[in-house]
Amino acid sequence: MASQAHQIHFVLFPLMAQGHMIPMMDIARLLAQQGVIITVITTPHNATRFKTILARAVDSGLQIHVIQLEFPSEEAGLPKGCENIDMLPSPDLIFNFFTATCMLQQPVEKLFEKLTPRPRCIISDMTLPWTMNLASKFHIPRISFHGTCCFCLFCMRSLYISKLLESISSETEYFVLPGLPDQIEIKVTKAQLPGARTTRLKDFNVQMMEAEVASYGIIMNTFEELEPWYIKEYKKARMDKVWCVGPVSLCNKNDLDKAQRGNKxxxxxxxxxxxxxxxxxxxxxxxxxxxxxxxxxxxxxxxxxxxxxxxxxxxxxxxxxxxxxxxxxxxxxxxxxxxxxxxxxxxxxxxxxxxxxxxxxxxxxxxxxxxxxxxxxxxxxxxxxxxxxxxxxxxxxxxxxxxxxxxxxxxxxxxxxxxxxxxxxxxxxxxxxxxxxxxxxxEGEEREARQKKAKELSQMAKEAVEEGGSSDLNIKLLIQDILEQASGGNPN
The missing domain is CATH 3.40.50.2000 (Glycogen Phosphorylase B;)
Known part of the structure; x- marks a missing residue:
């Protein structure tokens, strides 16, 4: 597969926010280590944040290319040079920020026609729904990147299917999450759920969900040993097209990579x-x-x-x-x-x-x-x-x-x-x-129990990303799947 992977080209679209860019850059390196050609599409300011660490990756022989597009901040009503969510002068401008990201579609389409070798897969942050239009136009699969865990996705899906939220009017009333295994009773409020209180982004959230449903699959920064039941259930819902490849931070093995991960x-x-x-x-x-x-x-x-x-x-x-x-x-x-x-x-x-x-x-x-x-x-x-x-x-x-x-x-x-x-x-x-x-x-039994479990999970995480581990295998299975799609026709 490695020799085949050398001819396959993935294009990555990270959202311009630290918590989204950092794992996506790690995923770029993990794929490139398997011989995949990687192009990352971002903006000038955001490119500087991971320039040093990617330069070292390229020097080591990995094929990772960064293409910088001007971010239409002023056209979307943002201050000039405001290219990352952590640069927003006011939280009220988050709608403008997502409007600006959508305005990148046209220049990206022009760029896509010139990319060589021809891209065979898009990996896009889930908050960039317009990349689904790109995938459809160029007849290639879109893999959506989720920056959360399968437990969270399972809970939200379970609430959607059960329609439980329709019967709860209060934002602060606690209710039990439905569908959890082993009689686990977990209580939350509506206000504590993802997407709560984002009325201005309602239409945008609908676009994200539609792109999510249309996507070929999901790549996730988690590992199968951490949340096996929730991953199994989420895979069922996604026709098995879920690849858990984390913890991606473990690809940073030396102190320099650890120190420079994400920003200076x-x-x-x-x-x-x-x-x-x-x-x-x-x-x-x-x-x-x-x-x-x-x-x-x-x-x-x-x-x-x-x-x-x-x-x-x-x-x-x-x-x-x-x-x-x-x-x-x-x-x-x-x-x-x-x-x-x-x-x-x-x-x-x-x-x-x-x-x-x-x-x-x-x-x-x-x-x-x-x-x-x-x-x-x-x-x-x-x-x-x-x-x-x-x-x-x-x-x-x-x-x-x-x-x-x-x-x-x-x-x-x-x-x-x-x-x-x-x-x-x-x-x-x-x-x-x-x-x-x-x-x-x-000191005490409670701390001892927490530390013991934390150490066990740490060991599982390290084993997952090692050669032959579950996450290492999933990276290879994802590449193999895309290779088969590339030789077999249109997935969309």
Whole structure:
């Protein structure tokens, strides 16, 4: 198959958001390692974010090409140069951002006619439904990339089939998710579900679902040993065309790849490792709430004070943006950094998360439960303290805490809605956060059980991506399937 794969060309379309681009770049490398020719379509600013790591991949002999298209930001009502969701000056502009992505269809169609060798497959982020039109026009399969887990997809499909949501009017009333195995009882609210409260994007969501149904198959950043029942059920629903190829972060094997994954880190990796080397094993709390964290400053201050009050060593990542300046002002006035000197490390901006989590000093991961972060925690064998914010994160929290049993909840019940953060206010007080940190990190049977399970899952993850593992096999099966389609005719 390897020799055949050398003639096959896949075109990848990542959404311009860190949590979507990072796994897609890993998938590009995994496919290229099997001999596939890869073209990644993106925009100039986004290309710079993974330029270094892809350059190393190309130097190693992988056939990965990046084509940059101008992003029509101004035409869609965005500021000039606003090419990534994390660059949006206001959450109200998310509709404009997706409008801009749809405007890429025409220039991409012109580009497609010139690509050589002829593309045989599109792998597209699920939030770019217009790539289905492209696939139909050029008579090639579209594989949709899902940036979440099969548990989440199964839950949403089960709710859709059962029509349960039609009988629930309240956004905050808890109900039991239908159709789960082994008498697992998991309760959620409508507000906690993916896609809740996105009325302006309703038509766009319909387009995404239609493209999803029309797609040839699904590629997922998960692995079969992690969620076997849910993967089996989802495969049934998709006529077996589901390829689980994760955890894709494990293709980053050396410290340099781990440090540079996703963006240029805001801290020197050697400085970071030196700090971690000086700590006891399993003693450090790593707190990072993701690149789209929209918590208000008063809530972030509660988190900082809780980390301080825990009396444990910690790394705290504060994302760049307007909140960072507010936090800088507070830290200066409160002399926060002086008080935590020697015990706390603050990273302002992008953190080399995979590198940090893989260090033996890390004992707990305070996370927003974004799927990439969740999987990275699993790969590192780290127990988690869960603080979901929005989208699929509340379902991911249920999966981590109630299904996998490797996490402990801070107890946040209400999702954040972009643009209404001030109205929602503080969701977790210093005392509650500190108590949750203590419950996670204190020695005892509960911590021991979580750590034991986390280590077992970490080992399963590593075995899945090794030669002959389930994810390694699925990458090869996907390529074989596309080779058969290329020689056998039109899949659409």
């Amino acid at each position: 880190a805001s801290i020197d990796e050697h400085q970071c490792l030196k700090w971690l080397d000086s700590r006891e094993p399993n003693s450090v709390v790593y707190a990072c709430l993701g690149s789209l964290c929209n918590l208000i400053s008063s809530q972030l201050i509660e988190l900082g004070l809780a980390l301080e009050a825990s009396k444990r060593p910690f790394i705290w990542v504060i994302k760049e943006g307007d909140k960072l300046q507010e936090m800088e002002n507070w830290m200066a006035e409160d002399q926060f950094e002086e008080r935590i000197k020697g015990r706390g490390l603050i990273i302002r901006g992008w953190a080399p998360q995979v590198l940090i989590l893989s260090h033996p000093a890390i004992g707990g991961f305070l996370t927003h439960c974004g799927w990439n972060s969740t999987l990275e925690g699993i790969c590192a064998g780290i127990q988690m303290l869960t603080w979901p914010l929005f989208a699929d994160q509340f379902l991911n929290e249920k999966f981590v805490v109630q299904v996998l049993k490797i996490g402990y909840r801070i107890g946040v019940e209400d999702p954040l809605k972009w643009g209404e953060e001030e109205k929602i206010g503080v969701l977790a007080k210093k005392e509650d956060i500190k108590m949750a940190i203590d419950r996670l990190m204190d």
